Amino acid sequence: MLVDEVIITVKGGRGGDGAISFKRNAQTAKGGPDGGNGGNGGNVYFTGINDITALSQFAYSKVISAENGVSGGKQNLYGRNGNDKLLKVPLGTVITDISEGGNYEINKLTEKLLIAKGGKGGRGNNEFKSSTVQAPRYRELGQLGEEKKIKLELKMIADIGLIGLPNAGKSSLLKALTNANPKIGDYPFTTLEPNLGVLNGKVIADIPGVIEGASNGKGLGDKFLRHIERTKLLVHCIDSGTNDVIKDYRTIRSELKNFNNNLLEKDELVVLTKTDLSVNKDLGDKLKKIKKLNLDCMLVSIINDESIRNLASKLLEKS
Ligand SMILES: Nc1nc2c(ncn2[C@@H]2O[C@H](COP(=O)(O)OP(=O)(O)OP(=O)(O)O)[C@@H](O)[C@H]2O)c(=O)[nH]1
Ligand SMILES: [Mg+2]
Known part of the structure; x- marks a missing residue:
């Protein structure tokens, strides 16, 4: 199943501790301080990837940490910095910082967003020597990395x-x-998660069916509507065999409105589907009713190639 919403915790690495040490060798019985600094903890970043399934990496691993910095050593040995963690999320992912608030979006492959900074490494005792304190017996501990609770939500970037x-x-x-091969069935709710296909470079998203009350959780609910929030064009499909085209139309519009008012502003095309199953006379009436609402409307059947070709041209023209 497509993972399109997940809550995870990200942690920057802890900084390495500074060391306490004094120079000791055959020549030096009581040398000065030589405790090295700890390395910085690694940072956690998000970047974009062209793979809508990428959030599945978080289905079972909900806490992601960058590497800790290594502690400093004797002989002024610096600890190594911890490695960063680069998390690849699908383009169109909205990142919400639940802990502190704030919203970010990953829309480009080149984007790199710092989300949790690693802790600074602590200084070793060598750094604390001065003219008055020649043998400091203290050092700093490494700082903790930032820790954040993050919600990742995929909003697909489809054109239609x-x-x-x-x-x-x-x-x-x-x-x-398109080239897509979605599951098709003679029963409601065949589609349980969005499908994508490409028509001449335009991405088309097919989402699960919506019913009256979806915004109150009826049927599969309305959270899938977020996948069409970015589209330029909505294709409103109505079974031409329905008793009341206008009622079907308004049911969906009212669910769109409940989800996000802006969806009503989008360019829209109404398609009366399965016309091969409907009686001609009836179809003319239904088409008229839709057109009376000042809407662009087409009659389409998947077994009528010409109607599909006409629809394809219309979609490319409008998107
Ligand atoms: N005769 C005919 N049958 C069609 C046509 N288009 C779809 N169907 C049939 O209608 C039924 C539903 O089609 P789907 O494409 O699964 O419908 P959907 O809107 O995706 O349904 P959900 O995913 O459940 O919301 C299937 O049995 C299809 O074979 C058409 O143009 N002509
Ligand atoms: Mg379907």
Whole structure:
């Protein structure tokens, strides 16, 4: 199953401790301080990757730490810095700092976001010698790294989103329009997680069906709607065999509104699906009703190649 939301804890590495040591060898019985500094703890960063499944790496490992710095040693030996941890998250991931607040987004492959800084290494006793204190017996301990609780949410960056009631034929359209091979079934809620396909470079997202009350948790709920928040165009699929096209249309619009008002502002295309199963006369009426709302509407059947070609051109034109 696609992991598209996860809460993890990230920790910068702890700094290494400074050392307490004094020079001792055959020639020097009581030498000066030579305790080295500890290394800094590693930082934790996020970066983008072109793989929508990448959040699955956090399904079982919820605490991620960078390496601790190494403690300082005798003979002014500095401890090594801890290695950084670079976490690759899918492009379109929204990162929320639950501990301190703040929202970041990873939208580019080149982006590198520092999320938890490693602790500074402690100074060894050599650093504390002065004209008055020649044999300091103290040093610093390494500092703890930052620790943050983080929510990662994937909001896919699709150009076009297919929406509609369950069983409206959304996945069938994705399959007909693109290289995707989603599961298709003659029952509601066949799609349980979003599918993506590509049409001439435009990414189309097919999401699970939405029903009345989805915003109150009915059906599969409405959290999948976040995957269409970034799209330019919404393709509203309505089964042409329905008794009431306007009611079906309004049901989905009202769930969109409850989820995020901005979804109503998006460019929209209504598609009456499965037209091969509907009686012609009836179709004309339904098309008229939709057009009366000043909406762009098309009649489509997956077994009518011409209707799919026309839909494809329309989508490319509008997105
Ligand atoms: N005859 C015919 N059947 C279609 C057409 N489009 C879809 N279907 C059928 O309608 C049923 C539902 O199709 P899906 O593509 O799974 O519908 P969906 O909207 O993705 O459904 P959910 O994922 O459950 O929301 C399947 O049995 C499809 O074979 C069409 O143009 N003509
Ligand atoms: Mg489906």
